[in-house]
Amino acid sequence: MKHIYIVRHCKAEGQAPDARLTAAGVEQAEKLAEFLSDKAIDLIISSPFARAYHTIKPLSDKIGVEIALDERLMERVLSDKNHPDWRDMLRRTYDDLDLCFEGGESGNTAMSRAIRVVEELRNSSCKNAVIVSHGNLISLILKHFDDRIGYKEWEALSNPDVYRLSIVENKPDIQRIWVD
Template identity: 40%
Template sequence: MPTLYLIRHCSATGQEPAASLTEAGHEQALLLRDFFREVPIDRIISSDYTRAVASVTPLADAHQLSIEREPLLRERILTHEPLEDWLAPLRQSFIDPTFKLPGAESSEEATHRIIQVIERVQSQHAATLLVTHGNLLALLLQRLDPHYDFETWRTMRNPDVYRLDFNDSTPVIEHIWPHK
C-alpha cells in the first residue's frame, strides 16, 4: 500500500480559485520543500487552484517532479451566496453529511470527490502528495476516522500535513506538520 501525504495549502490572499499565496505563504512553501527534502516522493497531485499548486511548486522542483492538477481536489463549495454567519452551516455540515445550502455541495458529495482520488492512488505502490484545501481535507479525515470533526477543521493550519497509511485496508492517520 502507498503512503499518502495529505497537504492543506499555504496561506493565500483569498478563497477564489486564482488567489495567490501571501508573502508568508511563499515562505511556508519553502518550509514544505525543506520538510519533505529527505522523504521519497513519487507523485504530486494537487487541486488546480493557484494557491494549492504554488504551495508545492518548490517541493516539486526539489524532487524533480511534475504537479498533476486534479479538479476533484478543489475546495468544497459551502455556498455561492455571501453569508453573515458561515460557520453555523459549516458546523452543521460536519454533523449532517447530507446537509447543504441551495446550489452548493454537501459534505457527503465533497468527500466522495476526494475519496475517488484516494482510491485511484491507493492501488499504486508510490509515495504520493495530495494537495487540497482545509474543508475538504477535514471532511476526508472525518470519513476515515470519526474523531476528526469540525474542531479539526478549526485548528488546521496553513499549511498542514497528515500522513495516511493503510494497514490491512485500515486507515492510519498521523498529523506530521511540526511548524507553528
C-alpha cells in the same frame, strides 16, 4: 508501505481560485518542500487553485516530480451566497453530511469526489504521494477514515498542514506530522 501525504495549502491572499500565496505563504512553501523532500515522493496531485499549486511547486522543483492537477481536489463550496453565519452552517454540515445549502455541495458529495482520488492512489503503483487541497475538503477526507473528525478539527488546521495517511492491513492510520 505506501504513504499519502495530505497537504493543506500555505497562507494565501484570499479564497478565489486565482488567489496567490502571501509573502509568508511563499516562505512556508519553501519550508514545506524541505520538510517533504526526504519522503520519497513519486507522485504529486494538486487542486488546480493557484494557492494549492504554488504551495507544492517548490517541492516539485526540488525532487523533479511533475504536479498533476485534479479538479476533484478543489475546495468544497458551502453555498453560492455569502452568509455572515457561514461558520455555523459549516458546523452543521459535519453533523449532517447530506446537508446542502443553496448552490453548495454536501459534505458527502465533496468527500466522495476527494476519496476517489485517494482510492486511485492506494491502488496505483506509486510508493508515496502528495495530495494538495483545501481545509474543508481535507477535513472531509480525514473524516472518511476517522468519523470522530469534524468541525473542531477543521478549525484546528493550520496553513500549511500535513497529515500522513497510511493503510496498514486495510486499517487507516492518520497522523498529523506538520510542526511549524
